[in-house]
Amino acid sequence: MHRPAFHEIDIGGERFAVVQLTVTEEAGTFRSHFDNLAPVAVMDSAGGEMVCCPGAIHLIAPGDRVAVIGTHDELERKRLWSSPGPSTRRPVGPTVAPDSPATTDP
Numbered sequence: 001m002h003r004p005a006f007h008e009i010d011i012g013g014e015r016f017a018v019v020q021l022t023v024t025e026e027a028g029t030f031r032s033h034f035d036n037l038a039p040v041a042v043m044d045s046a047g048g049e050m051v052c053c054p055g056a057i058h059l060i061a062p063g064d065r066v067a068v069i070g071t072h073d074e075l076e077r078k079r080l081w082s083s084p085g086p087s088t089r090r091p092v093g094p095t096v097a098p099d100s101p102a103t104t105d106p
Contacts, residue, residue: 019080020067023060030066031056037074040067 005020018040023033030039043050045063060066068080075081 014071016069016071017075017081018067018069019075020065021080023062023064023066025062027059027061029056030054030058030060033060034066034068034078037068037070037078037080040069042066 007018009016009018025033030042039054039056039058041050041052042054042058042060043065045061045065051058068075070078070080072081
């Protein structure tokens, strides 16, 4: 199984990750799927234009690709990041599908 694509960044000494994934659950709002994670972008599966920085009530559906940003702890709470050890954190996604086999290792 491939991991979702991600990119880590450091802002003021705090580690964040942007995770890109494909929605596999039922339709709903961004917030209903990702709680308080910050939405970066949504590309709908019907081929519509990408929506940058959508609001929390933006509707998403199965097949839509989304990018979210959060701290490692925030991503772990939504099961989008695992932390089996202090230096081996990596993205996971039980309710999402990876966008492509190409990922970036932490």
